[in-house]
Amino acid sequence: MPSHNWRNRFRGRGSRWTAPREAILNLLISTSKHMSAKEIYRSLLRIYPAIGLTTVYRTLDVLEQMGYLNKIPLGTGENKYELITDSSETHHHHLICTQCGRIIDYTDFEESELIKKAEQTLKTKHGFKITDYNFEFYGICKHCQERR
């Protein structure tokens, strides 16, 4: 996962490889968390004081368009992001704690299969061409249940 790999991916589609983009990617690569644009921005400020929040948003957009980023709506109008890497489970869903905002990854083979099947069915039955889907559970995480 050397960064010239990412560099080439950007260059390959006519985009440029820049310092802000490298900083954002390094952060996304190194973290295991699901971060919001502002969280990414604030985290980068320490090492890259000149970076702008706007640039974070733009880079996340590009990454999403390239298919390397997963955008997770929190249901509050805010989104969190996670990089899609080779090693990461491509198909997983999320448990979102409405109390603390924590996001828990969760994989279910049956569910993934069903979604694939549904995509097919919806195309033939409703003529609906699926480009994306959301599947999130909302609730109270174990941690938050204990402290009340």
Place this chain on the structure above:
Amino acid sequence: MPSHNWRNRFRGRGSRWTAPREAILNLLISTSKHMSAKEIYRSLLRIYPAIGLTTVYRTLDVLEQMGYLNKIPLGTGENKYELITDSSETHHHHLICTQCGRIIDYTDFEESELIKKAEQTLKTKHGFKITDYNFEFYGICKHCQERR
């Protein structure tokens, strides 16, 4: 579906039965569409020129808390709403056209079953208490595919 039914539901939880709330409910009952707060507001203006958008939001909140309203995030930060009635399919999902905003109801027995199972699993396995979930497909509807 006489409105004194709804009146009692409101009164039952210490809430008051008011003209704006009756107007909003009558609209939600009579429509088969999935409407946004602003769409509801604009539609009511004709018959109830004094109504405020704020009140629409507040009434939708109450209905959601009472468990009679389904809130559907469009992925753009905007939400649409639909009343949950006895006759309506309680468990259905949505196909959201990212081109025209149309929402298509869609029911899948297998999927509903799987979600019920998942709720159980998540509770025992992750200690996660589910209060709600989102399951939406995004894509291009038949209508929009033809006109391009």
Place this chain on the structure above:
DNA sequence: TTGGTATTGATAATCATTTTCAATAGCAGT
């Protein structure tokens, strides 16, 4: 090295939803 242009960051603008607050109206108790 250079020129064209993609990108950047500061700032202002959007847009949906919330908050605030004084005025009003529902309704329980009389």
Place this chain on the structure above:
DNA sequence: ACTGCTATTGAAAATGATTATCAATACCAA
């Protein structure tokens, strides 16, 4: 029907996330 308490209302301002604008800058192909 009257009264008083307080939930509700609507206008206006505030919020919070995201986007648009724009002049300055930095990539990078040639």
